[in-house]
Amino acid sequence: MNKKQKKMLVRIIVATVLMIALNFIPAKGATRFLLYLIPYIIIGYDILIKAIKGIKNGQAFDESLLMAIATIGAMALAIYEDGDYMEAIAVMLFYQIGEWFQSYAVGKSRRNISSLMDIRPDYANIEKNGKLEQVDPDEVGIGSVVVVQPGEKVPIDGTVVVGSSSLNTSALTGESLPREVSVGDEIISGCINITGVLKIKTSKEFGESTVSKILELVENASSRKSKSEDFITKFARIYTPVVVYSAIALAIIPPLVRMFGMGLGADWGTWIYRALTFLVISCPCALVISIPLSFFAGIGGASKEGVLVKGSNYLEILAQTKYVVFDKTGTLTQGVFEVNGVHHNKMEEKMLLEYAALVESASSHPISKSLQHAYGKEIDRSRVTDIQEISGNGVTAKVDGTTVAAGNAKLMKKLGIKYMECHDVGTIIHMAVNEEYAGHIIISDIVKPHSKEAIAALKAAGVEKTIILTGDSKRVADQVAGYLGLDEVYSELLPADKVSKVEELLSLKLDKAKLAFVGDGINDAPVLTRADIGIAMGAMGSDAAIEAADVVLMDDDPLKIVKAIKISRKCLRIVHQNIWFAIGIKLICLVLGAIGIANMWLAIFADVGVMIIAILNAIRALFTKKL
The missing domain is CATH 3.40.50.1000 (HAD superfamily/HAD-like)
Incomplete structure (x- = not known):
């Protein structure tokens, strides 16, 4: 719990104790009113202030106004009829209990998402004169070498150049098993180094690294609203003023009709009480709070599983x-391609691989990398000129002045070169040297x-x-x-x-x-x-x-797609359950309140009880392990 939640919990406990204790104090008249006013102010002062601010800002019609009117009206009726002040205090008390539950639930959902914020590195280690110096990750340029010691976070994406270690990637991927890395392995920021010391050559600036991208996605996720949330927001804007005017009509019209001899046997106090009950019942808290909370919890649960949903x-x-x-x-x-076959035609296998590796040297495509890896020597790019990439076909270039083409069958047809068909499974790279077919290389993916x-x-x-x-x-x-x-x-x-x-x-x-x-x-x-x-x-x-x-899987596991779909469906089921439950209960209680069957205690259940049930239901979206 945060400080605000602890403070509210203390107010709830104090108001509850005072409300119970006052039942045993035999006070009457103004003294009794002032005594009951103490717990009412303790538990409800912030709601009254919000209602006043809303009226001043021209945004009066919200749940704070409904609670303020209902409880002040109930207190006034109790004074007028020398009745019970308990109902007014109970309405405010249980409303605040519902708000506390909502605050706690949102905090729990936010902590699930905010736990990702722990991946933000505070510093990067740069080695200078044999000593490690801590610098701001933003100050580290591309191509720098950073040192990551055991227990530290990897600050920036890069490639391991010295050392081997195990990495804790759970904050990023939801995967509890550590990942082993050694020299030559690519490594992303946000992981925690567990065992050995690593030296990493950075491939990106901090602002473009994985950790920065993730934090940006998480921070912006709540700004993109669903259709259900948009509907509830619009619904509340129309619904709340309609409810207020309906309550006023319920308080005024029946007594006026009676006054003019229409025979309705009820007085002003009865109908005002029914109108106040109607206001408490109609408060849209359950919908306004639980629907966004359900989506928020769904996004939090997904992020815990290594699935980032942007909204x-x-x-x-x-x-x-x-x-x-x-x-x-x-x-x-x-995307890990390996050369598993070389069929050459009047050319040595090593020479064919050399030409293929050089002509593809400017490309970062996995197939190009596999050719360079199969060549096994350092690429001298100065030997390659006039590189031309033909989209969807391949590459042509000059290697040591010799015209070389590497690509698929479409490229050979385009160049008018007769090639050899190959029926092996894999990607076939056809090679032509000086406009003559030289053979083909078979590359397979895993x-x-x-x-x-x-x-x-x-x-x-x-x-x-x-x-x-x-x-x-x-x-x-x-x-x-x-x-x-x-x-x-x-x-x-x-x-x-x-x-x-x-x-x-x-x-x-x-x-x-x-x-x-x-x-x-x-x-x-x-x-x-x-x-x-x-x-x-x-x-x-x-x-x-x-x-x-719109959705990012942090560990590249296609099974997470299924997990993401199941999480989203569970979240939508919860949203629909809350909508139908809240509206259904409120409609029944509104009718009962209007005809005088429902009292203020039932109204409290219809408002706060339904809200708490809806909030607890919404929190279920956080739990995803069994999906």
Whole structure:
């Protein structure tokens, strides 16, 4: 509990004790009123101040005004009829208990999200003259070497250049098992170093590192409202003034009718009491508080599992997802390509690999990296000139003045070079040297361990179609899709083709069904934006993909997609339960209050009781382990 919550709890306890104690004091008249006024002021002074401020600011119609009118009116009636002051104090007391529950619940949800703030590093260690100097992470430039000792947070994304260690990534990914890293491994900021000392060469500035991106996403998540939240906000703006005017009408019209001889057997005091009861019952606290809290708790629960949702509107869309479209490389597969075959034609294998590695040296694509890795020597880029990348086809360049082309069959056809067909499974890189076919290199990707399980789990969760879009050859795409159990396959697509295909799928689906696209690369950003909801692999995904996506999976595990959908559906179920429960109970109690059956104690239940039940129900969205 924070200081404000502790202070409120003390006020609740003091007011409760005084209210009970006053029942045993035989006071009458003004003395009795003044004694009961003490616990009323203790528990309700802030509500009265809010109501006055609301009237001054032109925003009078809120729950504070309803509580103020109802309790002041009840106190006035008790004075007029020498009645019981307990009801007025009880209304304010139980309302404040409900507010305390709401504050505690929001705090718990916020702590789940704010626990991510612990990943923010306070400093970075730079080695100078044999000593470690702590500097602000913002001052560390790209290419600097930072030292991370056991127990410290990795301050900036980079590559390990010295040392090996275990990393605690739970704050980022929700995964409790440590990750082992050694020289050459990429490492993201926000992880906690557990064992050995690491030296990391930074690849980004602090403002562009993973930890900064995550914190920015978390801080902005609550600003994007769902349709349900927008509806409740608009509903409350109209509902509250209508309730106030209805209560005034209920207090005035029946006694006036009686005065004019219409035979309604009730006096002013009875109808004013019913109007005050009506006001307490009608307070929209349960809806106004529990609906945003449900979404907030859902976002908090998801973040605890390593799934960052950028807003409650995306949580709502995710719950309606019936079509999941995947990019292949880095999403369902590891994006770790290995050369597992070289077929050469009148050229030595080593020479063919050398040409391939050099001509692809300017590219950061995983396939290019695998060629460079297979070459096994340091790349001398000064040997390569006139590099020209042909989108969706390959690369041409001059290596030591020799014209070299590396790419798929489309590139060979484009250059008018007769090539050898290859039916091996994998990505085929055809090579041409001096406009003559020199052979081809076979590169294979590795399917992620949980991809097959994730596809099966999505179908079990009610996803109607799972689809793969890839630039790979039909043969490779069909093999991966068949192994994983995907419903549809679209291969040999350029980045623009992926956008067109998603637009086509969007036009064919049912209106209420939503389409999610899952990707990780720079070329996935346009598709992530175009889909109903974009899901990016965050651990090793590109910055562009993370920026464009609506949901970010922090450990690149496709099983987290299923977890995210289940969390969103649970959250939406809770929202709908709270809406129907709150409205249903209030309508019943409003009718009972208007006809005089419901008293102020039932009104307290209809307001505060329903609010507490709705809040406790909303908190369930935080718990996701069994989903």
